[in-house]
Amino acid sequence: MAPKFMRILLLTAIFLLPVQAQAVLKIEITGGSDAALPIAIVPFGQEGFAPPEDIAEVIKNDLASTGRFAPVDEQDLISRPHEQADINFSDWRLLRSEGLLIGKVESQDGDNYQVQFQLFDVFKGEQLVGKRYNVPASGMRGLAHQIADIVYETLTGEKGIFSTRLAFVTQMTASDGKKRYALQISDADGANPRTVLQSTQPIMSPNWSPDGDQLAYVSFENGNTEIFVQQMRSGQRKSVASFDGINSAPVWSPDGKKLAVTLSKNGNPEIYLMELASGDLLRITNNSQAIDTEPVFTPDGRDIIFTSDRGGNPQIYKVPANGGRAERLSFEGNYNASPDISPDGKTMAMVHGSGGKFYIAVQDLRSGSVQVLTESGRDESPSFAPNGKLILYATEQKGRGVLAAVSVDGRIHQRLSESGTMVREPAWSPLKQ
Amino acid sequence: MKSLKLSALLLAALWLGACSSNTTKDGELTGDDVQVEDLGAETSGVNGSGADGDDMGAEARVVVGEGDYVGNELNDPNSPLSNRVIYFDYDSASVRAEDQPILDAHAEYLGKNPNISVRLEGHTDERGSREYNLALGERRALSIRQLLMLQGASADQFRVTSFGEERPAVDGSGESAWAQNRRVEIVYTGR
Numbered sequence: 001m002a003p004k005f006m007r008i009l010l011l012t013a014i015f016l017l018p019v020q021a022q023a024v025l026k027i028e029i030t031g032g033s034d035a036a037l038p039i040a041i042v043p044f045g046q047e048g049f050a051p052p053e054d055i056a057e058v059i060k061n062d063l064a065s066t067g068r069f070a071p072v073d074e075q076d077l078i079s080r081p082h083e084q085a086d087i088n089f090s091d092w093r094l095l096r097s098e099g100l101l102i103g104k105v106e107s108q109d110g111d112n113y114q115v116q117f118q119l120f121d122v123f124k125g126e127q128l129v130g131k132r133y134n135v136p137a138s139g140m141r142g143l144a145h146q147i148a149d150i151v152y153e154t155l156t157g158e159k160g161i162f163s164t165r166l167a168f169v170t171q172m173t174a175s176d177g178k179k180r181y182a183l184q185i186s187d188a189d190g191a192n193p194r195t196v197l198q199s200t201q202p203i204m205s206p207n208w209s210p211d212g213d214q215l216a217y218v219s220f221e222n223g224n225t226e227i228f229v230q231q232m233r234s235g236q237r238k239s240v241a242s243f244d245g246i247n248s249a250p251v252w253s254p255d256g257k258k259l260a261v262t263l264s265k266n267g268n269p270e271i272y273l274m275e276l277a278s279g280d281l282l283r284i285t286n287n288s289q290a291i292d293t294e295p296v297f298t299p300d301g302r303d304i305i306f307t308s309d310r311g312g313n314p315q316i317y318k319v320p321a322n323g324g325r326a327e328r329l330s331f332e333g334n335y336n337a338s339p340d341i342s343p344d345g346k347t348m349a350m351v352h353g354s355g356g357k358f359y360i361a362v363q364d365l366r367s368g369s370v371q372v373l374t375e376s377g378r379d380e381s382p383s384f385a386p387n388g389k390l391i392l393y394a395t396e397q398k399g400r401g402v403l404a405a406v407s408v409d410g411r412i413h414q415r416l417s418e419s420g421t422m423v424r425e426p427a428w429s430p431l432k433q
Numbered sequence: 434m435k436s437l438k439l440s441a442l443l444l445a446a447l448w449l450g451a452c453s454s455n456t457t458k459d460g461e462l463t464g465d466d467v468q469v470e471d472l473g474a475e476t477s478g479v480n481g482s483g484a485d486g487d488d489m490g491a492e493a494r495v496v497v498g499e500g501d502y503v504g505n506e507l508n509d510p511n512s513p514l515s516n517r518v519i520y521f522d523y524d525s526a527s528v529r530a531e532d533q534p535i536l537d538a539h540a541e542y543l544g545k546n547p548n549i550s551v552r553l554e555g556h557t558d559e560r561g562s563r564e565y566n567l568a569l570g571e572r573r574a575l576s577i578r579q580l581l582m583l584q585g586a587s588a589d590q591f592r593v594t595s596f597g598e599e600r601p602a603v604d605g606s607g608e609s610a611w612a613q614n615r616r617v618e619i620v621y622t623g624r
Contacts, residue, residue, distance in 0.1 A: 202599035204563060224594050225567065246571055246595060249564045262564065267575075269568040291568040307565055313524075314565055337562035351562055358561055378606075380562060399606065425563070 036070035037155065038097035039063060040122075043074070044115070045082030045104035051113060052137040055105065058144035062162040062189060063152060066389075067412030072097050084118060089125040098122055099155055103147075111137045117147050119154060129154050145187065159387040164188045165429040166392065167196075167206040167215055168403060171422040183217055185232070188428075190403075190416045196230060197237075207251045208429045215427075216240075216250035216259055227261055229276070240274065249293050253301055253321075260284070260295035260304055260321075271295045271306055273321070284323050294338055297321065299345045305329065307337040316350060330363065332370045338381060341365075342388040347408060349382035349391045360393045362408055373410040381424065386431045390414075394424040506542065507621060513538035517619040518602075519577060520612060523558070526572040528580060536580050539619060544585025552620040553577050555595040556602070558611035567597030577617045592622070 041063075043056045063069035072095060081087045082104040092100055103117035118130035129150055135143045142163065149160030170182045181203045186193040197203060201220035208215060216229050225247045230237035241247040245264030252259060259274045263281075269291050273282040285292040290310035297304055304321050307314050314337045316330040330336035335353025342349070345365070352361035352370070357377030363370045378396040385392065390405045390412075397415070401422035405414040416423075507514050516535045519528060528536065543549060555570030574593045582588060601614040 202596070204567070204597075204599065220596070220599065245593065246567055248567055262568070264568070264571055269571065291565060291572065293568050294562065294564045307562065309565075314562070335561065337565050353561060356560070396606075 036068055037099070038070050038072060038095070039099040039101065039151075039155070040072045040077060040092065040095060040097040041101045042077060042080050042082070042103075044102075044117070045080075047106065049107050051105045051140065053140040053144055055103065055115065055117075055140065055144040055147070056101070058141060058189075059101065059148040059151065062145060062148035062160075065189065065414060066152070067407065067414070068156065084120075084127065087120065089120075089122055092122045095122075099128075099151070101151060108134065113137065113140065115140070115143060119151055141187070141192065145189070158389065159431060161385045161387050161390070161428075161431070162188050163432055164386055165212070166190070166403075167208065167427045167429065168394075168423050169203045169206065169425040171202075171401070171424070183215070185215075185429075196232065196235065204425060205249055206425060206427045208427055209252050210254055210256045210430055212429045212432065216252060218248045218250065227259070229259075240276070240279065245269075246293075249295060251296050253297050254299060255301060260297065262293040262295065269293050271304065271319075282323065284319060284321070285326065296339055296341055298341055299343055305339045305341060305348065307339065314353075316348070329365070329368075330370075331368070336361075340382050340384050340391075342384050342408070343386060344388055347388070349384060349408075351380050351382065360391060360406060362391070371410060373406045373408075374404075374413075379404075381426060383426050383428045385428050392426045392428050394426055514542055517621075519617045519619070521573055521615040521617070523560075523611070523615065524569065526569070526576040528576065536577065537584065540581045540584030540586050543581060543587075543590050547587065547590065550590045550592070550622055552592045552594060552622050554618040554620060555593070555597075556600060556614055556616050556618070557598045558614045559598045559601065559606065560611065563597055563599070567595050567599075570595035570597045573615075573617050577619070 041056050041060045043054070060071045064071050076095070078091045078095060079088070081102050087100070087102070098121065100120040100122050101117060103115065106114045108114055112134060114132065114134055116130070116132035119128045120126065121128050131150070133143055145162040148162040152158070152160035152162070165185050165187060167183065167185045170184055172180050174180050178200065181199045181201065182195045183197040183203050183206055184193050184195050196215065197219070199219060199221050204218040206215050206217040213233065214229055214231055216227060218225050219228055222242065224242070226239055227241040227247045227250045228237050229240050240259065241261055241263060243263055243265035246269050247261065247263055249262040250259045257276055259276060261272055261274055262269050263272050264270070268288050270286065271284040271292050273284055274280070284304060285306070287308065287310050290308050292306055292308045294307040295304045296306070302321055303318050305316060305318050308317050308326070311328065313334045315328055316336050316339045317326040317328050319326040329348065330350065333352055333354050335358070336350050338351040340349045348363045348365055350361055350363065352359050352372060358379055359372045359377065360374040360379045360382045361370050361372045373391070374393070374395070376395050379393050381394045383392045388408065390407055392403060392405045394401060395404045396402065401424045403416040403423050403426050405416070406412065506512055509515065513535050519532050519535065521527070543551065553574040555572070555574030557566040557569050571593060574595060578591050578593060598614070601610070602616065603610045603613045
């Protein structure tokens with residue numbers, strides 16, 4: 001359907017791209033809420049130059065991606081004010097949109113820009129929030145996400161997550177037929193992907209440090225599982241566990257000082273706590289017949305939730321973080337694994353197996369009630385967004401690994417699609433500190 | 434080259450830091466800092482030991498030693514020893530009855546040749562949790578090791594590695610692919 005010249009253009013673009021250029025993850029909303037809030041976002045004003053990013057567009061996409069906002073179509077905008085003085089609120093009230101976002105970009109010296117925005121309550125005719133920034137071109141997209149966070153929080157009362165990042169593992173087959181693996185991070189909207197590790201061997205289980213500055217992950221680069229910790233800014237990394245057997249499933253403690261890991265150095269996969277400064281190990285589980293793995297801390301740091309097949313099939317258990325007696329948490333069905341705990345500690349996301357298929361489900365930790373949120377049957381690796389509202393997970397589409405997200409209530413579905421590579425093992429970064 | 438890039442990044446970060454102070458003019462708009470953290474590019478850490486990693490590829494196995502220290506018996510396509518892959522049922526680490534004679538032959542061979550060692554690589558199909566599958570792959574490899582040791586091989590002849598679902602023998606989904614991926618590979622590595 002695409003016109004021929006478009007295809008030629010695309011082909012040319014592909015040839016012009018440098019080798020390391022990566023396709024961008026793109027959010028598609030595959031299901032949304034009917035109660036989405038209309039919001040009018042006016043393209044930001046600019047004076048005779050093209051800013052490096054269309055800030056209003058980024059904000060619009062961020063808000064729309066949540067399924068909770070319905071941005072007014074650009075052609076339906078009544079006028080295009082950039083200053084409060086130019087707003088005629090009585091006109092805007094006709095649009096039924098409660099929120100109106102305007103702003104402008106001014107070119108400063110060199111590569112710098114001044115950006116300002118104002119968010120108005122249309123019915124009251126009042127400003128809800130407004131800010132001004134100085135920003136270099138390279139920071140413009142990040143700034144747009146930051147503004148989207150402010151708008152989101154102002155209108156919903158919840159933390160926005162548009163300035164956070166995703167980590168994930170990609171796999172592609174190179175021209176020599178061999179597989180190549182990469183650990184990548186991107187902005188929360190999938191844009192700006194960058195590779196932080198590439199390898200000819202599989203990479204697994206990235207997990208963000210609580211300050212968002214480091215990733216722990218598992219790499220097979222030396223022929224066996226090995227746990228690494230890597231600084232995101234310097235790229236410097238360190239092997240922290242390379243014992244005989246399995247070295248896997250690293251997850252940071254909430255205070256950032258320890259990793260919970262799975263090691264089978266003593267013959268069987270058990271959960272250990274590793275003090276990062278000293279490397280000291282404390283063994284948490286002790287069950288020589290069972291697989292114990294996939295630890296995750298409760299947000300208060302007191303307990304470790306993990307997967308074990310000590311009862312005959314994989315189920316989720318809880319144990320005090322300094323060791324002790326384990327208590328079973330999951331009871332529905334014969335396969336529950338890969339737990340993640342919401343930031344408020346109230347909800348557990350997990351992979352729920354049923355009839356040979358695997359879904360993302362949530363369990364209310366107080367009542368024990370379970371709700372299955374996804375439908376594909378090929379869903380794995382759930383990871384809570386840092387505001388607890390969305391769960392990012394890996395699934396398959398036409399035989400290819402893709403990332404998707406679902407709201408905790410199951411009403412809003414997003415898919416992050418990327419062409420050409422398999423994407424999996426997502427981990428959502430913490431909020432900026 | 435790399436350090437050049439790095440210092441350029443650092444400079445950029447410093448410069449951004451210097452530039453990110455607010456301009457506050459009219460009282461209506463209160464500016465916020467644009468944090469350097471938002472703007473910094475993460476440096477790409479390239480796997481330093483890529484050469485080692487390359488050696489671990491499926492092809493490398495063939496290169497390791499056949500003819501050097503591996504006896505004729507191992508190279509005989511008619512010997513049960515030529516079967517080096519043991520398959521498993523879903524979520525199971527139990528050896529199927531039909532594979533017992535193959536393991537008997539390997540155990541006998543290893544018992545007779547205490548200088549020969551093997552790597553047991555456990556694998557699973559793609560279904561379910563990756564971390565659980567990593568553990569399941571190890572359990573499969575350990576179950577093979579136990580059977581071989583019961584029949585005369587000794588512990589120091591084995592190295593056990595699990596790849597979980599990360600290195601399928603066959604790409605794709607469906608029972609026929611999955612059945613070929615639930616396996617332990619017996620890799621003779623020499624003395």
